[in-house]
Amino acid sequence: MRSFQINANDSGQRVDKFITKAVPLLPQPLLYKSIRLKRIKLNGKRCEISTRLAEGDLLELYLNDEFFDVPSPELIFLRAPTALDILYEDENLLLVDKKPGLVVHEDESGRPDTLINRIQHYLYDKGEYLPEQEHSFAPALCNRIDRNTGGIVIAAKNAPTLRVLNQKIKDRELQKLYLAVIHGQLKQKSGVLKAFLTKAGDENRVTVTNTPSPGGRTILTKYRILAENGRFSLIEVDLLTGRTHQIRAHFAFLGHPLLGDTKYGFARDNRGTSYKYQALYAYQLVFRFQGGAEHLEYLNGQTFAVPHVWFAEDFKNGKIR
Structure with a gap:
């Protein structure tokens, strides 16, 4: 028993x-x-x-x-470093600025250095995560960001917070704004772009079309141009729908792939820029709760932003041409 x-x-x-x-x-x-x-x-x-x-x-x-005879698992997260860029922390959650190149969860490589392992190690060292006292919960991420994209990731410290935030994200009551550098110039300074996105089988890739296709889903991408220099444009993007690779694939479909993106763009177009990753950053998060948020009501209306996004500063300083 x-x-x-x-x-x-x-x-x-x-x-x-x-x-x-x-x-x-x-x-x-x-x-x-x-x-x-x-x-x-x-x-x-x-x-x-x-x-x-x-x-x-x-x-x-x-x-x-x-x-019940389950051997005590090795605490894999202890093999990850604890280095984190924390934008905000309280008793319920962490907002972390994930840098490009770091995966959020373990991938096929099996390397322990992931964002969630860093967070669990950090909380373990603080005494806020005690695996031996938990039956079914571990600190978890509420949202994901691709390996080569940077930006704000939310981590829940407890199960009630994870439950509430997962529902709020599902109901689109959290607004995430992105900065990106795209090739070329758009005709309109701002607007909402509509298209249809389809996942390409088992590949980690999507396709975008102007007309619906079997398995395709509607995508709405809101943008505004912040600066232009002829060859490139710095833009802010608000995802009105959140689909896999939506920003990268949508702008590439329009003939304006992101700087540094070789999956949906072409390496030849990035020559001389020294950008190894796509110039894309989830730089701002706004809590816009429409209904009750239980113990997280204090977050409603708050805005958090990454203070320095290097490619935006490079653009404004004339280093991207």
Whole structure:
């Protein structure tokens, strides 16, 4: 038998979802059968699969020890450095300025130096993340940014914050503004561009068209020109829809690929600029909650921005030509 005292990060979850995370060796069919046979009890009583856990609950599993014999996992995040550019931090979240070249989660290379591992290591050293006291939660990212794109990433320190922010992002109640340098000049100084985007099979690539296609999704890209020099333009972009590679693919489709982008642009166009990564940065975040945000209401209306984006400064100083 094994019992779990439900803490704040476990609360709100369905019984079956919690057990799947806390007891990964337990087969799903046996989990459901054990609930039916009352081998799994909540506060000494029968529970249902869909019962929601509350802080302070006692969940008891009358099961064989073999399902609990999980070796203590190596804390992989301890192998990552703790270097972070923190824009803002409080008891619920971190806003981190991710630099180009750093992946947010582990990729096929398996290297431990990822943004989330750095954050978990940082919080572990501060005593704010204690894996041995958690049954089903670890600090997690609320949004992602491509390896070679920089900008603001939100990390939740607790499960209630992760839940609220994930819903707010889904409901598009957080505004993210980007800076980018594109080749050429757009006819209009500002506007909203509409097109259709389709993922290209299993490739990490998308295609953009003017007309709908099977599997295609509408994209809306709002922009305004901040500066021009003939060969390039510095623009601010507000994603009204958030699709994979939307900014890069949309402007490339229009004949204005991003400086440094060789996936949707051409290397020959970037010669003499020394830019290895696409000139794209998620530089500003605005919390625009339309409904209640529970314990995060204090964030509503707040704006956070990266103070220095190097390519924007290079552009304004005449170093990009």
